[in-house]
Amino acid sequence: xxxxxxxxxxxxxxxxxxxxxxxxxxxxxxxxxxxxxxxxxxxxxxxxxxxxxxxxxxxxxxxxxxxxxxxxxxxxxxxxxxxxxxxxxxxxxxxxxxxxxxxxxxxxxxxxxxxxxxxxxxxxxxxxxxxxxxxxxxxxxxxxxxxxxxxxxxxxxxxxxxxxxxxxxxxxxxxxxxxxxxxxxxxxxxxxxxxxxxxxxxxxxxxxxxxxxxxxxxxxxxxxxxxxxxxxxxxxxxxxxxxxxxxxxxxxxxxxxxxxxxxxxxxxxxxxxxxxxxxxxxxxxxxxxxxxxxxxxxxxxxxxxxxxxxxxxxxxxxxxxxxxxxxxxxxxxxxxxxxxxxxxxxxxxxxxxxxxxxxxxxxxxxxxxxxxxxxxxxxxxxxxxxxxxxxxxxxxxxxxxxxxxxxxxxxxxxxxxxxxxxxxxxxxxxxxxxxxxxxxxxxxxxxxxxxxxxxxxxxxxxxxxxxxxxxxxxxxxxxxxxxxxxxxxxxxxxxxxxxxxxxxxxxxxxxxxxxxxxxxxxxxxxxxxxxxxxxxxxxxxxxxxxxxxxxxxxxxxxxxxxxxxxxxxxxxxxxxxxxxxxxxxxxxxxxxxxxxxxxxxxxxxxxxxxxxxxxxxxxxxxxxxxxxxxxxxxxxxxxxxxxxxxxxxxxxxxxxxxxxxxxxxxxxxxxxxxxxxxxxxxxxxx
Numbered sequence: 001x002x003x004x005x006x007x008x009x010x011x012x013x014x015x016x017x018x019x020x021x022x023x024x025x026x027x028x029x030x031x032x033x034x035x036x037x038x039x040x041x042x043x044x045x046x047x048x049x050x051x052x053x054x055x056x057x058x059x060x061x062x063x064x065x066x067x068x069x070x071x072x073x074x075x076x077x078x079x080x081x082x083x084x085x086x087x088x089x090x091x092x093x094x095x096x097x098x099x100x101x102x103x104x105x106x107x108x109x110x111x112x113x114x115x116x117x118x119x120x121x122x123x124x125x126x127x128x129x130x131x132x133x134x135x136x137x138x139x140x141x142x143x144x145x146x147x148x149x150x151x152x153x154x155x156x157x158x159x160x161x162x163x164x165x166x167x168x169x170x171x172x173x174x175x176x177x178x179x180x181x182x183x184x185x186x187x188x189x190x191x192x193x194x195x196x197x198x199x200x201x202x203x204x205x206x207x208x209x210x211x212x213x214x215x216x217x218x219x220x221x222x223x224x225x226x227x228x229x230x231x232x233x234x235x236x237x238x239x240x241x242x243x244x245x246x247x248x249x250x251x252x253x254x255x256x257x258x259x260x261x262x263x264x265x266x267x268x269x270x271x272x273x274x275x276x277x278x279x280x281x282x283x284x285x286x287x288x289x290x291x292x293x294x295x296x297x298x299x300x301x302x303x304x305x306x307x308x309x310x311x312x313x314x315x316x317x318x319x320x321x322x323x324x325x326x327x328x329x330x331x332x333x334x335x336x337x338x339x340x341x342x343x344x345x346x347x348x349x350x351x352x353x354x355x356x357x358x359x360x361x362x363x364x365x366x367x368x369x370x371x372x373x374x375x376x377x378x379x380x381x382x383x384x385x386x387x388x389x390x391x392x393x394x395x396x397x398x399x400x401x402x403x404x405x406x407x408x409x410x411x412x413x414x415x416x417x418x419x420x421x422x423x424x425x426x427x428x429x430x431x432x433x434x435x436x437x438x439x440x441x442x443x444x445x446x447x448x449x450x451x452x453x454x455x456x457x458x459x460x461x462x463x464x465x466x467x468x469x470x471x472x473x474x475x476x477x478x479x480x481x482x483x484x485x486x487x488x489x490x491x492x493x494x495x496x497x498x499x500x501x502x503x504x505x506x507x508x509x510x511x512x513x514x515x516x517x518x519x520x521x522x523x524x525x526x527x528x529x530x531x532x533x534x535x536x537x538x539x540x541x542x543x544x545x546x547x548x549x550x551x552x553x554x555x556x557x558x559x560x561x562x563x564x565x566x567x568x569x570x571x572x573x574x575x576x577x578x579x580x581x582x583x584x585x586x587x588x589x590x591x592x593x594x595x596x597x598x599x600x601x602x603x604x605x606x607x608x609x610x611x612x613x614x615x616x617x618x619x620x621x622x623x624x625x626x627x628x629x630x631x632x633x634x635x636x637x638x639x640x641x642x643x644x645x646x647x648x649x650x651x652x653x654x655x656x657x658x659x660x661x662x663x664x665x666x667x668x669x670x671x672x673x674x675x676x677x678x679x680x681x682x683x684x685x686x
Contacts, residue, residue: 066235066238067236067252067255068193068215069236070087071197071212071231072259073085073261074263076266077264077300077506078268082201082209083199083224085196085197085216086196088151089150089156090140090149090193090194091119091149091189091191092140092141093129093139093141093188093189094137094190095188096134096135097187098188099131106184107185107187110166110184111186111188114159114162115159115189118162119155121141129141150194150196162186163186195216197212198313199211199311202313203311204274204309205304205305206309206312207221207222208263208304208347208449209223210226211224211315216232220345221345222450223448225450226450231261233256234256236252259508259510259516260510261505262505263504264295264300264301265301265304266303269591270302272622272625273291273303273622276614277289277291284600284601286597286598286599286600288306288308289596289597290305291618292349292483293591293592294487294594296494296495297495297590298500298521299503301447301502304349308321310345318340318341321344346451350452350482351452352453352482353458353480354480354482354596355477355479355568356481356564357565357566358562359490359581360481361562362494362540363441363489364424365411365423365539366435366527366533366536368423373423375408376408377408378407378408379406379408380403380418381418382402383401384398386417386418386421388468389467389468393421393471396417403416403418409538409539411423412542412562413539413542413546413547415543417475420474420475421471423474424471424475425467427474429470433460433465435527439499440485440488440524441485441489442459442480442485443456443485448503449504452484455479455482455485476566477567486594487502487581488500490592490594491592493532493533493536494533494560494583494589495533496530497533498527500521501524505519506518538586540560540582543561544559549561551615552619554623556630557628557630557631558585559582559584559619562580563578563579564578565608567606576599576600576606577599578596579594579597579608580595580614581595584619584626590628593615596611597611
């Protein structure tokens with residue numbers, strides 16, 4: 001190192017150049033290391049901050065619990081809750097906090113005394129639990145093993161008030177005649193919130209609503225399953241730890257509750273239909289009974305009622321459908337029990353297919369009218385059968401010599417198979433297949449419910465529609481549909497020609513009923529013209545006033561509709577599904593009602609009379625509720641039949657007494673195939 005003379009005569013040392021370089025390098029190295037350290041710290045805070053924080057908190061007696069989100073309500077169209085959550089509370093013990101610093105201040109005794117007093121718990125068992133789990137920070141307390149105890153808000157409120165009084169320093173006690181402040185504190189006790197799903201109307205609309213599991217986070221069937229993500233919300237989290245001063249600190253990330261779903265169903269309509277079905281079952285019965293109510297103006301499903309509606313509050317309960325002996329056998333075989341429950345829970349209205357029978361005839365007529373192949377002046381002559389492809393295909397009035405001379409409306413009113421076979425032939429295979437597609441028959445409707453099935457492979461294709469297949473399909477046999485498919489198609493031919501997508505949800509709302517999302521009716525297509533629709537409505541009224549549907553007539557109300565009877569499975573089995581589809585008022589319908597009964601429990605299964613009786617009883621109650629104007633009033637007693645015994649025997653009630661198709665001994669006039677027996681047709685009914 002060199003020195004040099006300064007102005008004042010003093011000598012000053014001068015740093016050599018290579019040392020200067022070393023110092024610069026050292027400076028930059030230290031700076032780089034500092035920047036690296038700073039960057040590493042920032043990186044860990046950003047990337048691993050939460051994880052590191054948890055590690056630190058864990059060293060300070062960290063604990064974490066989930067805060068469950070409250071599942072949203074399901075409301076009917078009048079905003080009446082049909083599914084909601086009831087808050088319940090679980091007792092949580094924290095022995096570590098309760099025993100902490102016990103030598104200085106004993107908080108255990110006062111805490112256990114309070115729990116025993118306010119909840120009736122065994123104090124000895126409480127004490128045993130606390131001391132045997134002294135290091136535990138979280139115990140969901142159960143006095144008895146596998147016995148889950150929950151409390152209501154009213155049950156825990158007195159304890160909470162007492163705890164607040166003690167912990168605020170206002171608690172007093174008398175010692176040796178003097179009142180003193182209680183120094184001990186109630187610690188290590190809190191309550192976790194849980195929710196129990198409650199269905200106020202129990203069995204009503206069970207096939208639409210569905211149900212949830214115990215923790216309400218997962219829905220099964222119905223709206224509960226289809227809209228589960230919207231209903232269930234997002235769980236929160238609570239972090240708790242003891243700080244350096246031994247005080248309990250909590251950090252809470254609140255839960256986000258689920259949204260509420262406003263459905264299209266009307267719980268009052270469901271109640272009316274259910275009550276009338278119960279009355280009807282006292283006189284009649286069937287293997288399987290399903291009833292659907294829809295608003296034809298927008299595709300809203302208002303009600304689904306079945307004879308397998310189950311208690312949503314106890315979906316596993318088999319006692320409504322099986323005897324004690326049968327239940328015991330099912331309990332012994334888990335696979336069979338699961339199968340039985342699934343059969344109860346499934347929605348047959350969208351999950352089963354069947355031959356619709358004569359309720360499909362309005363669709364055939366509408367197609368012919370739309371193609372200008374028939375008019376109101378068209379006449380038919382029926383001798384009771386037609387010979388087609390070497391087969392005698394009968395009308396239901398075959399035993400009476402046929403329907404005679406009838407016009408177009410009379411053909412629908414009298415449900416004349418001969419007239420409709422003639423219409424089918426006039427329409428032709430190409431147009432018939434095209435209109436089946438136009439009416440969405442066999443295809444999924446897209447309803448917002450789980451479990452809908454297709455029946456596309458159960459309809460004849462255009463190439464398969466030979467003479468016989470076309471003839472039987474024209475009056476509703478030889479192909480399969482679901483109830484919802486047929487009802488949606490029927491709605492389109494009586495509402496002016498508009499096919500709306502069936503749906504069960506109108507909107508999503510928050511807790512303040514502010515709209516989050518709205519679902520407008522979805523118009524799929526126009527199937528027929530307003531003029532065609534008007535003619536179908538007029539003909540449907542004649543069905544009730546002067547046709548096969550006399551039994552469905554309700555005094556004072558103008559109802560239109562169509563009856564139906566169809567064989568199921570193999571023709572030789574002579575098993576039938578009877579049905580009735582109706583609308584009121586007939587000329588400006590507010591509601592379409594579809595009743596389907598599989599294998600009615602009567603001597604003559606092929607008679608649609610029982611379905612008509614049930615339809616009549618339901619409309620007598622529904623019409624006043626819907627505000628449909630009445631021109632007359634009548635007292636109604638559900639147990640009484642709406643028609644006399646003599647009327648039951650009139651030929652107007654659609655009924656078949658034998659097979660529709662009989663093979664003649666003569667050779668076929670042209671090569672054709674007999675309609676295939678629908679092995680896929682459900683044996684459990686529509």
